[in-house]
Amino acid sequence: MKKAYSLVNLTKAKDQEAVQSICIKQIQLGEQKQEFNKRPAKTSRHSLSRSVSQSSTDSSVYSDSSEDESSPRDRLQKNSRGQSDFCVRNIRRAECGRREIELAQQEMPALMVLRKRAEGERPLAGAKVVGCTHITAQIAVLIETLSVLGAQCRWAACNIYSTQNAVAAALAERGISVFAWKGESEDDFWWCVDRSVSLEAWQPNMILDDGGDLTHWIYKKYPSLFKKVKGIVEESVTGVHRLYQLSKAGRLCVPAINVNDSVTKQKFDNLYCCRESILDGLKRTTDVMFGGKQVVVCGYGEVGKGCCAALKALGAIVYITEVDPICALQACMDGFRLVKLSEVVRHVDMVITCTGNKNVVGREHLDRMKNGCIVCNMGHSNTEIDVGSLRTPELTWERVRSQVDHVIWPDGKRIALLAEGRLLNLSCSTMPTFVLSITATTQALALIELYNAPEGRYKQDVYLLPKKMDEYVASLHLPTFDAHLTELSDEQAKYLGLNKYGPFKPNYYR
């Protein structure tokens, strides 16, 4: 992420205050082809992102074994209303999926409130939204919210493994055209995307994308569709990156909103989410006790701060390694010892990496660790721990549990490596629905904003969600905590030079 967004600058858009755009360095459009070819390695491409959408891949999916093996493409299914404009594994599983969706609704109060508040005016009336996201119960709540707000939706999956078949069925049963099932082939994937777009009588005017595949497909196959499209909402780091490339090449012909970098979403994806999942992930995999344990956390960014706070609260003795002196000073002031990894690696019980860097834990560190040391990664794809260096003949690998490997040295020393160095929080713990709710609400508001924006507010560029919307997302989630926000009096608002209802902070405020 560091690499991707080298700079924020104010756009020249009219609504200069509200809108910020982030530019990307040195993006070549020529890379697009290559980008396209890379798609089978989808997970690794997404792994740049700490996107929530990625993690939903791993959440529970319970129905597969019982289903037949013929491709859904070869079967014609009808829902109870007699419609057949969808393609899912098994429409009869709709009821199971409905229960999943209802469960998710409980933890997504913001979207439910949004439904109630906006139902009367139906701000998306007339919107034809084509979406390409993970298809899970949480996303289903989003899709149905969009429907309630007046939109017509057609949906495809952005990941070949992540679809919850039952949920897809439940959506299809309600008349939403869903084209997705778990375990699509490469070919299936593009077929589904194509089916969701290419309908004679139905031309989309909004795009909700996660990963940029849908946008890419439309650019390639149906460029004329963009004449009617009012805007693109993109969630993932990858997709946002692709949009900036298009924008830089001058080929972005509609406005796009980058919801990935909204303040609320970023805080939840990194700080709060990791604060919980580090403990959850370690407990589930190793049942370790934290009190008095010596832990070294590599990196003190948002993720590192979350991990350290959680570990400290459970009584662990936490050491930090950091390269940036400012973050390092923060760690010192927060009461953590700042060390180099090699200084403490001999006596720590756990090593957690969250740097976004590569080879932070090398073979030479692993060699010096004590018996039973746990090594895991919370940071960035699978590069932080040099797992490759452990695949040598003298070391024995022993899988002791799902996601837990013991690597055994010739002298009998064992190191517990979690998730083979991949992201612990995605592999070994769940993502709270509440966090997904933040993302989904942000997406819904971004769609409403783009759809209802007066002509000219957004040009053919990539925008961040206006601060005010960001604040609105946060405010919709406050009732969960029974939190009572104070209102400014007129006099106070005047004194501060603010609007009573926000935005309360300048755009750059983090």
Next chain:
Amino acid sequence: MSDPAGDAKSEPKQASKEVKESENVAEKYSTMTVSKNSDVTMAELASAFSALPTHKPVKKQIQFVEDKQEFSRFPTKAGRRSLSRSISQSSTDSYSSAASYTDSSDDETSPRDKTQVNSKGSSDFCVKNIKQAEFGRREIEIAEQDMSALISLRKRAQGEKPLAGAKIVGCTHITAQTAVLIETLVALGAQCRWTACNIYSTQNEVAAALSEIGVAVFAWKGESEDDFWWCIDRCVNTEGWQPNMILDDGGDLTHWVYKKYPNVFKKIRGIVEESVTGVHRLYQLSKAGKLCVPAMNVNDSVTKQKFDNLYCCRESILDGLKRTTDVMFGGKQVVVCGYGEVGKGCCAALKALGAIVYVTEIDPICGLQACMDGFRVVKLNEVIRHVDVIITCTGNKNVVTREQLDRMKNGSIVCNMGHSNTEIDVASLRTPELTWERVRSQVDHVIWPDGKRVILLAEGRLLNLSCSTVPTFVLSITATTQALALIELYNAPEGRYKQDVYLLPKKMDEYVASLHLATFDAHLTELSDEQAKYLGLNKNGPFKPNYYRY
């Protein structure tokens, strides 16, 4: 940041930061910047500044022609400065409480009327009593202990003398900490002439100690208005010595030079300004196109801001309350109004001592942060009846009103950590039916007709400035930043800085932080070449993009 002026102002600052750092530091840190950036024109910048005066509660609409008025307002200096959370301000107070042990013995003749000579025979200074130099030296040595960053800067840069040839004229508080800074500048090769930016804050013995080693200091505690400007004038106006750098705190020196000696600017390579007020004045000059040298805004460097707000308040809230009321925090119910940097600091400290903390907020994002950090977000009215302590840190006005004070329980404590003295509506307590009783310095009991007492601290002024000290370590951050800003401006190649106001380059900010790590025996990890390449960073920083806010 609880300071609305700071907030409002930071917007253009931010804009300027981006433009400027990209234009000037771009080649140096090219990995972090983008060419598109330079599209933001100066015109846009100017329009950004034009929004300023309306946001600025105190120094609204200051034109250059208002100088006179400005001048006449000078005795309320402290009030003007109070907008700022600037450390420089706080050092005023910290030293009224620290040992200023020499004053009573001083005679009453004005230092202006006396001729004094230091041991080297020089008389180019004006302090209360040169004979106190030894006391001052000890003060300075104490301060040096906690300002290891400056000391290590001396060591690292002494060989190359990066300030050789620099003639620095300075106007800051004159305290032991500043003295360490001044002597560091001298060690790095600069010649310095110094005056005080506040008529009360000077430590006479420190001024004497500086004079003794040959720094021309013009300052004493308790200057008159006239003395103040005389001192500044003496600093700038010497035969055979023209300054080429200005280090200012509050903008008075810059102002004086502009007014009286505009020619001096021909030789000036840059201005370094510390306070919110002074920075604001510079932006005004810049906007009016009248800034004719580059200026560096050190007030808004990341490191300084974090220390001024979060870390400093985290410590001083406990210190301030303890000193004034000796209250115990465990189990006490406390409501903190505002969850910005200051509020976050206060809440963290109180929670750690076992207090039950409530938060009030207007901004839903900060509100949600408070929730996620485990604090109940409430409206003040909902908890006012049963809380033991109210702390305001909103930057707003009348957050605690008479109506709420009426409903508080007996013995509750009310204090302000936020912004000047507007947050608690103290004026509404000055009514005949209420009795005020001063129980200690800075502590008033306000007694209701039914006998209920509310404890008001510092009459609603900033608790951390009135009732606690600012740690030298924090002042060290500021001083180091100033020194680096001077070095940067003095050594910058022609054209890197234009006639505008700049933020310290990220890299310098990181360097300030790294100099302070030694205090914690902290060992920073270095990127390997391979890792640096992977991240697309320079091995030695800057490590974060400019907009990153930590």
